[in-house]
Amino acid sequence: MSTSISLLIIGDEILSGKRQDKHFARVREILAERGLHLAQVSVLGDDRARLTTFLRTSFAGDDIVFSCGGIGATPDDHTRQAAAAALGAPLVLHPEAEALISARSREVGLPVTPGRLEMGEFPAGASIIPNPVNRIPGFSVGRHHFVPGFPEMAWPMIEWVLDTRYRDRFHGHDEVERAFIVRGLAEATLTPLMLEIERDHPGIKVFSLPILNPVQPDDYKIELGVKGPVATVDAAFARLRAGTLDLAGRIE
Template identity: 45%
Template sequence: MDGPVMVERDADAVEIGAVIIGDELLSGKRRDRHHAHLTEALAEKGLELSWIRIVGDSARLLTQTFRETLASGAEVFSFGGIGATPDDRTRACLSEALERPLQRHPEFVDLLERRFGDEAYPHRIRMAELPEGASLIPNPINGVPGFSCERHHCVPGFPSMAEPMVRWVLDQRFPQRNAEAGSVEESLILQNTTESSLVPVLEAMEAAFPDLRISCLPRMDRNAPRVELGVRGPRARVTEAHARLRQSLIEAGFLTH
């Protein structure tokens, strides 16, 4: 079975997004489970999710979404909408966004014919109509594949199928990566402190470490303000930045040691 081209990239250069499709998610009829599974699979490769979109079954909105995600250059995982019913619009909308025709993928046709026989026609065979140039993503659960096209990886809406298919794609795209290649985070908590009082310290940190993510998460702890500060990025840089942050907080009077 053909698959995504193997490409090894630096984590900092990889933007990874997710498009989760279905009116039932927007209405609250079902709850999304793909987000948690995807972030877990990405973490095993030392990668992170950059953004996520939940889109209904509107062809217009889905096509526009794909135009935007294609323009981003990101690796995108798309969940749902690849079945054979009229509301399964992922294939057609991605095809329109790509400005490429839908074509029956010969290997996909063969898989459907071998699995379903005469019952592959006239409806199930529609699942084999993919955007020109698409490659298949194997489905270890029921054998009906997803597909990849232009860094967009389209898998079923069923989490039990989607999860192993996502992991297969990640193994193909990032074969040498593991969790050790990813970002780390160090944090500290300040009691009886407001986020606004920390602005000068945080601005200085962002100026000194523009390659890292400096976060400030305020909380209320028994009616007392509490702030969690975080530094995230490559291990060596995070260690350096965390030491600088602690020293800055001591100098500003927020910490005593």
């Protein structure tokens, strides 16, 4: 079964540059370990209206979505409320989340206040995602999975979701990549060949990445390659290499 996975990263601190995002690189690795890959990455600030609009569109789609950040109970956390608004559902205190938050509060000597319990208020019908660090859970609604912004919490929670709910999709569509460096050809010269290969090899994507020489801009080279299913990528790569040589390209 085909799987498209999106990542949503939430936080003003990312957009302002106050903090550098770490989720994209690590989530990409987590997925690759399971034969999966990202189809889309989005970064949004802590704006409830904008989050609601984004999530309304996202919930209507078919992607599996992992959302990192904004599920706390401070004034700058809006993800839980935006998810509920996007779904047209009320926020309700999840009983299992209430028990976990109450137990955690007692462990660290804090009173169980309504403010702390707000962290367990999720859109009606949500299920929880266990948090191995402090036991304050995230939540899932359908194919959307919401975890904290803290990497040490978010990443094992994403792994738990994948291993618990999507194991049957692992390595179902493994892709590989083959590439070489070519000199002496312009991308425009290579484009017809690239289009022919994609036409004749369904499921194959051909890519070209120019590598510019900052001293001599006209003296550039191109990383040229194909990526796609293991069973078909070698034939497409051989066609790309032979066609490049036919065009008098110099392969490194």
